[in-house]
Amino acid sequence: MPGPVTLHTRKIVILGSRSVGKSSLVKQFVDNDFSESYYPTVDTPYSKTITYNGVEYPCEIIDTAGQDEFSQLNSQHAIGIHGYVLVYSIASRASFNMVQIIYDKILNYSGLPEIAAIIVGSKADLNLSRQVDATDGQRLAAQNKTAWIEASALRNENVGQVFELCLAEIERGNAPPPPPADASRGCAVM
Numbered sequence: 001m002p003g004p005v006t007l008h009t010r011k012i013v014i015l016g017s018r019s020v021g022k023s024s025l026v027k028q029f030v031d032n033d034f035s036e037s038y039y040p041t042v043d044t045p046y047s048k049t050i051t052y053n054g055v056e057y058p059c060e061i062i063d064t065a066g067q068d069e070f071s072q073l074n075s076q077h078a079i080g081i082h083g084y085v086l087v088y089s090i091a092s093r094a095s096f097n098m099v100q101i102i103y104d105k106i107l108n109y110s111g112l113p114e115i116a117a118i119i120v121g122s123k124a125d126l127n128l129s130r131q132v133d134a135t136d137g138q139r140l141a142a143q144n145k146t147a148w149i150e151a152s153a154l155r156n157e158n159v160g161q162v163f164e165l166c167l168a169e170i171e172r173g174n175a176p177p178p179p180p181a182d183a184s185r186g187c188a189v190m
Ligand SMILES: Nc1nc2c(ncn2[C@@H]2O[C@H](COP(=O)(O)OP(=O)(O)OP(=O)(O)O)[C@@H](O)[C@H]2O)c(=O)[nH]1
Pocket: 016, 017, 018, 019, 020, 021, 022, 023, 024, 025, 035, 036, 037, 038, 039, 040, 041, 042, 064, 065, 066, 067, 122, 123, 124, 125, 126, 151, 152, 153, 154, 155
């Protein structure tokens, strides 16, 4: 009888401008907690099991300090990482513009043609101060072949989905390639 399957830990990094709500998303997801106070983040790892397609994946989620255009990515943010959560606030156009800059830095650092990622419009409860339309977020995600969602850590809306969709993007990249056309007809070229 086969033994239990041991899955390797998936590593997820959460990146974005300062104060967009990165830590709040992670804390809401991992600890079911939200704070109105703002404490700038020092890189912090969290552990949580995420269930996707009925399989439990152990995940390490690395919450990072806010980025600006001059910030350097370090190797902990680009080497051995399976998926990225790229966060902007729907109430800050500048933070939205930073997402493409960060995405390009990751590709540049890692040398990969694309990465498993989700772009997140955070603070979705601040609709009255909205500076970024949902369609802008969706377009940016389509251009970069990432997933996209809006979420509110304050209201605990779509927070779990952020991380589940990120895992879905990771596993999509890990899926074995579809069989060649001939295989379906039972032919093999030796
Ligand atoms: N209205 C609203 N405020 C939020 C939400 N999420 C976070 N905030 C507030 O935004 C501020 C910054 O939140 P953080 O989670 O610390 O932001 P961060 O991106 O981790 O910040 P850095 O550590 O500087 O990168 C705090 O005052 C939070 O209470 C949200 O969903 N809605």
